[in-house]
Amino acid sequence: MDARSPLVSNFIEAARAVFSSTKLDDHTASALSDVFETITSGRPISRAGRETFPVCALVEPRLDELERTDEGLRDVAQAMRPLLPHIGWKRRQPGKNASDNFMDGHATGMIIGPGGAEDREDVWIGMTIMGPNVRYPDHSHPPEEVYLALSNGAFRQGENEWFDPGIGGVFHNPPGIVHGMRSGDAPMLALWFLPIVPAPAWN
Numbered sequence: 789m790d791a792r793s794p795l796v797s798n799f800i801e802a803a804r805a806v807f808s809s810t811k812l813d814d815h816t817a818s819a820l821s822d823v824f825e826t827i828t829s830g831r832p833i834s835r836a837g838r839e840t841f842p843v844c845a846l847v848e849p850r851l852d853e854l855e856r857t858d859e860g861l862r863d864v865a866q867a868m869r870p871l872l873p874h875i876g877w878k879r880r881q882p883g884k885n886a887s888d889n890f891m892d893g894h895a896t897g898m899i900i901g902p903g904g905a906e907d908r909e910d911v912w913i914g915m916t917i918m919g920p921n922v923r924y925p926d927h928s929h930p931p932e933e934v935y936l937a938l939s940n941g942a943f944r945q946g947e948n949e950w951f952d953p954g955i956g957g958v959f960h961n962p963p964g965i966v967h968g969m970r971s972g973d974a975p976m977l978a979l980w981f982l983p984i985v986p987a988p989a990w991n
C-alpha cells in the first residue's frame with residue numbers, strides 16, 4: 789500500500805510531465821532520474837497549517853497566473869496549490885552578495901524532503917519564492933540540483949554571466965558549484981530538485 793498522499797502524487801506526476809516534454813541535457817536527465825527513482829514509494833503527508841512568512845503570499849498569485857497563461861506549467865501550478873498548507877517553509881541567513889532586503893524578501897519551501905509536505909531525507913524537492921528586486925546569496929552544496937523556473941528571474945553559476953532560463957526553463961547546477969539568483973521587478977518563483985541529501989542541510 790502506498791502511503792503517499794494524492795496531493796503529492798499529483799505534483800510528482802505533473803513535474804515529471806513537464807520534464808518529459810522538455811529537452812534536457814545528459815546531466816539534467818541523470819539528476820532527475822535519480823530524484824524520481826528515489827521517490828517511487830511515498831510517505832504520509834505532513835499536517836496542514838504550517839508556519840509561513842509574509843513573502844509566501846506571493847506564491848498563489850504566481851500559480852494563478854501560470855494556470856491562466858501557461859499551458860505547459862498549468863498542471864504543475866494546479867498540483868502545487870493544494871500542497872501549500874503542507875509545505876515546510878524556511879529562511880536562510882544572508883550570505884555573499886545577498887541584497888539588504890533578502891531576509892524578508894525570500895522563503896524556501898520544502899515539498900518532498902526534510903521537513904517537507906512529504907518528510908524524507910533522500911531527496912529535496914521544493915521551491916524558492918522571492919519578492920521583487922531580491923538577490924539570493926551565492927552559495928554551494930554538495931548535491932547537484934535541477935531548477936525549473938516558474939517565473940522570470942536571473943541565475944548565475946560561478947563567475948559566468950547571469951541568465952534567465954525563461955518561464956518553464958530548466959537547468960542543472962553541478963555538485964559544489966557556487967550559484968545565486970536575483971529577481972527583477974516581479975516576484976521570482978522556481979522549483980528545485982536535488983538527489984542525495986547530505987547533512988548539514990543548508991550551507
Ligand SMILES: [Fe+2]
Nearest residue numbers: 927929933967
Ligand atoms: Fe542551490
